[in-house]
Amino acid sequence: MSDVNRQWIFTRAPDGAVTPDIFERREAPVPDVGPGEVLVRTRLLSLDPANRAWMRGRTYREQVMPGDVMHGFTIGEVVASNASGFEAGDLVEGMNGWQDYASVKPGSLTKRDAGRDPLHMIGVLSITGLTAYHGLFDIGRPVPGDTVLVSAAAGAVGTIVGQLARLAGCRTVGIAGGADKCDWLVRELGFDAAVDYKAADFRKSLRAACPSGVDIYFDNVGGQILDAALAAMKIGGRVVCCGAVANYDVGTVPYSSPALPGVLVAKRLRMEGFIVLDYAARRAEAEQRLAGWVESGAVRAIVDVVDGLEQAPAALVRLLDGGNRGKMAVRIS
């Protein structure tokens, strides 16, 4: 075990897009294991669009403040424990942030089954997969034959939403940036169609890909794409509000669809937000189903892994710029 704890410190909220220089590398001593605490060494660090939202203010959780070790979801290994129920070698998930080591209260940790692939633990079998599962099934409530549209379709949540919707007997349409990603969604992940939001004819292509309208729109982005999706919704449709990454970089007043709220009335739409943490009581069931689909090959878990804690700032920038495919994680050795 090293005696150095490498950390990335969040120094300031970015003016617009995140740049690597808002993070500062620091080295601290490995913390002592406090009374009742567990010392965890980070093995995988999850990078998520929500990381950007945390820099803007309070969301469903506390804001990340200048001087903080950058917040992040992690899979780690217990190195030492002063808490009953945890011992060295246990794999745990937590919010241990962008650093090698953290000594934390056991209440913030969840033990994971060491028999599973850690890359699945941080993706399809954790927040990412559960977000897709509860958002689609509990908020969207698909019926076979529904057209399910998902934005950021090539991203961590989007890749799973599309595959789950297909399992549920739906026609699946993805929105992604660039022809390459769109081709990949159809060829590799079984989407029925994919639409490039960067193309000039985006709105027209979207309508063409959803000829009878959209029953469920799983919204990861908000902004102009939400506006286009609202125009394509069918009467009685549902909009699953999962995130609004389009607005995270905007300094002042973000764009909001001028169709709201009138279109909700005219088309009798339900637009509903959710936070996956609210479904914690049903985690075991959801995780078991997701694991079954991954094992059977019905769902492909796409991961985009970067090696080395040093790469975390650059990897977050790439993620927020749409450069990833599937779940983005940093592997730390």
Next chain:
Amino acid sequence: MSDVNRQWIFTRAPDGAVTPDIFERREAPVPDVGPGEVLVRTRLLSLDPANRAWMRGRTYREQVMPGDVMHGFTIGEVVASNASGFEAGDLVEGMNGWQDYASVKPGSLTKRDAGRDPLHMIGVLSITGLTAYHGLFDIGRPVPGDTVLVSAAAGAVGTIVGQLARLAGCRTVGIAGGADKCDWLVRELGFDAAVDYKAADFRKSLRAACPSGVDIYFDNVGGQILDAALAAMKIGGRVVCCGAVANYDVGTVPYSSPALPGVLVAKRLRMEGFIVLDYAARRAEAEQRLAGWVESGAVRAIVDVVDGLEQAPAALVRLLDGGNRGKMAVRIS
């Protein structure tokens, strides 16, 4: 029976606020009763904020076009009938527009019980009351102890929503324009509190009137008031989207709350639109309950009646300017 059919013709969509000069008075012959048709003489004409929306484009129904007799919901008396099931003297509701007489297919008419007060037939026992009933109970789904906030609270739908929410054991807070209306809501209609959206401290007063936050916001207006209500919502709250009168006059891009859709995620809100016509199959049940509450005095049916078809344009202008209290109707003799 007169041999003249007075009509108000819609001549053009207004640039901003509706002015009386967009309507043109015409006299036509009383129409013949076509084969299979029913000739109806209008007794009461309903004026509704939705009338303004119909001038902007297609909504849940067809747009009103220049040259049309202005569209409107009516209570009338059958004068002559070539359709089985209808005879002279029957009271019927329909969409017969701003005119004395219309000869229409019976499918567009609903027979009404002549034992009921026609002013209730056009208000609390018709679209207005049913809108409040289904919007509150089917979309909002109140639980005793909930705080229910309603905008345009002194209007036709708002006055009923507030009273129904009180019956359901909720704390009721109205939003209305001016101190007089607000006082009236509390003193006469039993609202627990009312907030003046024209006052400088509107947002502060709204928070003070809803100290533990808003569980259900019944939105009749959209715009800036929706934005303020979203800020006051409790986690897990519901926004009932009934109308967006704040946007009806806006020529270009209407204001849309910049909090959307992010706030729906952070607070796990459900925002859902509805059209009362979708609940037609349950009308008898809903109407019976509303009638019972009106008869027992549990719900006061507030009507603002204007006499004379000539007054219709000015009355619509007053309605859209917030000058009415309760259901606005034109009585035609």
